[in-house]
Amino acid sequence: MSPHPMVLQCADVLARWREERPLVHNITNYVAMDISANALLAAGASPAMVHAKEEVREFVAISRALAINIGTLSSDWVESMHLAATEASTREIPWVLDPVGAGATSYRTRTSEALAARRPAVIRGNASEILALAAGTAGTGGVDASHSSDDAAEPARALAARRGTVIAMTGSTDYITNGVRTIAVSNGHPSMARVTAVGCTATVLVAAACAVEADALIAATAALVFLGLCGERAAEGDPGPGTFRVRLIDALAEVTPDDVLRGARLIG
Amino acid sequence: MSPHPMVLQCADVLARWREERPLVHNITNYVAMDISANALLAAGASPAMVHAKEEVREFVAISRALAINIGTLSSDWVESMHLAATEASTREIPWVLDPVGAGATSYRTRTSEALAARRPAVIRGNASEILALAAGTAGTGGVDASHSSDDAAEPARALAARRGTVIAMTGSTDYITNGVRTIAVSNGHPSMARVTAVGCTATVLVAAACAVEADALIAATAALVFLGLCGERAAEGDPGPGTFRVRLIDALAEVTPDDVLRGARLIG
Amino acid sequence: MSPHPMVLQCADVLARWREERPLVHNITNYVAMDISANALLAAGASPAMVHAKEEVREFVAISRALAINIGTLSSDWVESMHLAATEASTREIPWVLDPVGAGATSYRTRTSEALAARRPAVIRGNASEILALAAGTAGTGGVDASHSSDDAAEPARALAARRGTVIAMTGSTDYITNGVRTIAVSNGHPSMARVTAVGCTATVLVAAACAVEADALIAATAALVFLGLCGERAAEGDPGPGTFRVRLIDALAEVTPDDVLRGARLIG
Numbered sequence: 001m002s003p004h005p006m007v008l009q010c011a012d013v014l015a016r017w018r019e020e021r022p023l024v025h026n027i028t029n030y031v032a033m034d035i036s037a038n039a040l041l042a043a044g045a046s047p048a049m050v051h052a053k054e055e056v057r058e059f060v061a062i063s064r065a066l067a068i069n070i071g072t073l074s075s076d077w078v079e080s081m082h083l084a085a086t087e088a089s090t091r092e093i094p095w096v097l098d099p100v101g102a103g104a105t106s107y108r109t110r111t112s113e114a115l116a117a118r119r120p121a122v123i124r125g126n127a128s129e130i131l132a133l134a135a136g137t138a139g140t141g142g143v144d145a146s147h148s149s150d151d152a153a154e155p156a157r158a159l160a161a162r163r164g165t166v167i168a169m170t171g172s173t174d175y176i177t178n179g180v181r182t183i184a185v186s187n188g189h190p191s192m193a194r195v196t197a198v199g200c201t202a203t204v205l206v207a208a209a210c211a212v213e214a215d216a217l218i219a220a221t222a223a224l225v226f227l228g229l230c231g232e233r234a235a236e237g238d239p240g241p242g243t244f245r246v247r248l249i250d251a252l253a254e255v256t257p258d259d260v261l262r263g264a265r266l267i268g
Numbered sequence: 269m270s271p272h273p274m275v276l277q278c279a280d281v282l283a284r285w286r287e288e289r290p291l292v293h294n295i296t297n298y299v300a301m302d303i304s305a306n307a308l309l310a311a312g313a314s315p316a317m318v319h320a321k322e323e324v325r326e327f328v329a330i331s332r333a334l335a336i337n338i339g340t341l342s343s344d345w346v347e348s349m350h351l352a353a354t355e356a357s358t359r360e361i362p363w364v365l366d367p368v369g370a371g372a373t374s375y376r377t378r379t380s381e382a383l384a385a386r387r388p389a390v391i392r393g394n395a396s397e398i399l400a401l402a403a404g405t406a407g408t409g410g411v412d413a414s415h416s417s418d419d420a421a422e423p424a425r426a427l428a429a430r431r432g433t434v435i436a437m438t439g440s441t442d443y444i445t446n447g448v449r450t451i452a453v454s455n456g457h458p459s460m461a462r463v464t465a466v467g468c469t470a471t472v473l474v475a476a477a478c479a480v481e482a483d484a485l486i487a488a489t490a491a492l493v494f495l496g497l498c499g500e501r502a503a504e505g506d507p508g509p510g511t512f513r514v515r516l517i518d519a520l521a522e523v524t525p526d527d528v529l530r531g532a533r534l535i536g
Numbered sequence: 537m538s539p540h541p542m543v544l545q546c547a548d549v550l551a552r553w554r555e556e557r558p559l560v561h562n563i564t565n566y567v568a569m570d571i572s573a574n575a576l577l578a579a580g581a582s583p584a585m586v587h588a589k590e591e592v593r594e595f596v597a598i599s600r601a602l603a604i605n606i607g608t609l610s611s612d613w614v615e616s617m618h619l620a621a622t623e624a625s626t627r628e629i630p631w632v633l634d635p636v637g638a639g640a641t642s643y644r645t646r647t648s649e650a651l652a653a654r655r656p657a658v659i660r661g662n663a664s665e666i667l668a669l670a671a672g673t674a675g676t677g678g679v680d681a682s683h684s685s686d687d688a689a690e691p692a693r694a695l696a697a698r699r700g701t702v703i704a705m706t707g708s709t710d711y712i713t714n715g716v717r718t719i720a721v722s723n724g725h726p727s728m729a730r731v732t733a734v735g736c737t738a739t740v741l742v743a744a745a746c747a748v749e750a751d752a753l754i755a756a757t758a759a760l761v762f763l764g765l766c767g768e769r770a771a772e773g774d775p776g777p778g779t780f781r782v783r784l785i786d787a788l789a790e791v792t793p794d795d796v797l798r799g800a801r802l803i804g
Contacts, residue, residue, distance in 0.1 A: 037732035052610040055643035107323035196305035240518025250776025375591035464573035508786025
């Protein structure tokens with residue numbers, strides 16, 4: 001049986017980012033900075049963290065992709081996020097939004113919505129965050145995992161269609177949708193939820209993929225398949241969460257395009 | 269011989285926080301954020317880092333405990349710390365103060381004292397910091413370890429009585445006191461002092477314990493016994509400090525209430 | 537064959553900092569804070585991160601060395617960096633500048649040059665950053681590695697002479713120069729470039745060395761030989777970048793003055 005055509009594209013995205021080593025500009029939260037930078041570096045991209053309003057536009061201009069994550073937002077940082085997002089959109093540099101905690105406070109929901117309006121290539125969040133953006137309403141409740149796949153992905157699909165962006169909603173199954181087509185990725189491992197900022201790390205890997213692949217649906221899928229496979233490899237032998245995190249970084253350097261071809265599990 | 273009654277309570281605190289997975293709100297320093305978040309997650313609680321003044325009160329309201337740590341303080345953050353502490357006290361949400369470096373600069377001592385006046389459930393610090401608060405004087409000197417236990421704990425006891433709070437003064441022996449009763453915990457390992465922010469990690473674990481246990485003396489004791497046992501486990505085989513840190517996070521996920529029953533070493 | 541006289545001095549620097557455990561004050565970037573603090577602690581120094589303008593001068597005064605790193609600069613932090621650098625220079629407390637990203641944006645180049653004018657004992661950067669400062673021009677281009685050693689080090693030497701400081705330009709070969717004498721260190725391993733903030737870690741170790749050694753040429757050389765040897769040890773068995781980082785921290789605690797005597801590879 002030949003692999004799903006999207007799988008070939010995912011493997012190709014990984015091969016290209018390893019070859020091109022794109023500079024990925026991150027405006028992310030304090031908790032995620034260390035793991036995000038190390039993940040990008042291990043995976044073969046080139047990370048930078050720059051947030052001062054005096055330089056953020058100039059730095060966007062020399063980067064190939066941008067990730068904006070509101071995890072530990074404050075008003076100064078939000079100002080820089082808007083400057084960077086606007087510059088990236090103007091220059092057609094792809095950027096990815098991570099609306100951490102959208103729905104948990106009104107400030108987060110409002111900031112996420114304002115940034116979502118600036119045309120990110122991808123919005124990557126968990127179900128709670130994507131539902132908050134989809135509903136335009138605040139709420140911290142979880143999502144009923146008993147929904148069928150279609151039901152679970154429907155708010156993401158509608159949000160993608162409304163915003164004209166790709167939505168990557170991650171969880172035990174990841175859904176990636178451009179409003180027309182929806183991909184479900186079932187790679188990954190529960191241990192990924194036992195280490196902080198693995199979701200934030202997914203976001204910066206999506207940005208790295210967008211640097212080398214213009215179709216954001218393919219780029220986001222490639223990044224999530226890749227990270228999921230790394231999580232599976234890191235979880236072998238069922239290590240504790242400290243050891244798992246170390247091995248996850250190791251795996252980001254080890255997993256190859258061939259591993260993606262063999263191990264990707266996606267539908268759609 | 270049946271265990272000390274407090275040991276049963278400590279084991280019970282750990283069992284309850286693992287079951288309830290309380291949301292712990294942290295306003296902590298940049299160095300401690302990564303290890304604090306991962307420690308809480310590994311130990312079975314649910315961490316969040318939120319500091320913007322626009323949202324900090326709203327976030328306190330949905331949290332079950334709050335930890336405030338002044339390690340890398342600046343005036344904006346101090347403003348948020350006061351907003352959060354006031355909101356927590358008003359709502360009777362337990363909060364824990366970590367007065368990092370109190371005594372080292374007048375700004376730290378002043379900020380620590382102002383926060384200490386807002387009725388934290390627990391103040392967790394090393395001997396130098398607790399003495400600075402107890403004396404109301406600045407000074408960076410260490411503490412003479414040759415003091416007897418009673419002597420060493422006396423300033424902490426007096427501070428607890430004056431402030432109406434629990435003081436957890438950590439070191440090779442940890443003293444936890446509510447001004448009336450003082451517990452000495454001798455769990456732990458010297459390697460814990462070779463990794464940065466382990467004291468800060470103690471603070472967030474005390475907050476997690478306060479989320480599930482109304483008696484702050486019991487809660488702080490439970491958290492320090494638990495962390496000490498994790499340190500002992502992580503130090504087996506005498507690893508270097510990098511490996512020790514990884515194993516410490518592993519141990520936080522592994523150590524059980526039964527391990528607490530068997531391994532707690534406390535007096536008082 | 538007896539070792540190079542500088543090798544004896546490098547071993548002695550390490551022995552002294554292990555004995556004296558100098559307090560090193562860091563104003564560094566968010567990504568580097570965790571690894572810098574853990575590296576200093578593992579290596580036997582005493583780290584502190586303090587940046588508020590209300591206290592930064594007071595803290596400089598009780599420290600034995602200062603490291604200033606502009607990696608995630610913003611205007612508030614730059615103000616504190618100037619306060620700290622001025623205080624350190626006034627008190628003759630040695631301080632080290634890490635001009636992260638000089639040349640990448642005009643804000644970084646300008647800030648680096650303004651700080652470089654405040655008499656750091658050492659400026660530690662990669663070739664691109666040192667060239668940006670040497671040229672007084674912005675530019676993000678890499679350096680042609682095919683240059684001979686002398687050619688590669690010449691801009692660093694000229695900058696050292698012009699600024700009256702020591703320049704430590706790190707890469708596969710590290711060059712340390714006071715404008716008159718230039719040392720080339722070939723310790724280290726390519727894996728060091730696969731972990732974020734290892735360059736920033738070099739900077740804080742240089743600061744620790746300056747705390748115990750008045751000749752900044754010797755101090756910087758000692759720190760870079762030591763870190764290079766730790767990198768070599770951590771790379772044994774060719775681990776992934778996650779494991780390498782853990783072992784690097786272990787090695788910082790393990791490598792001894794005798795290892796320096798046996799393993800240092802320097803010329804000049």
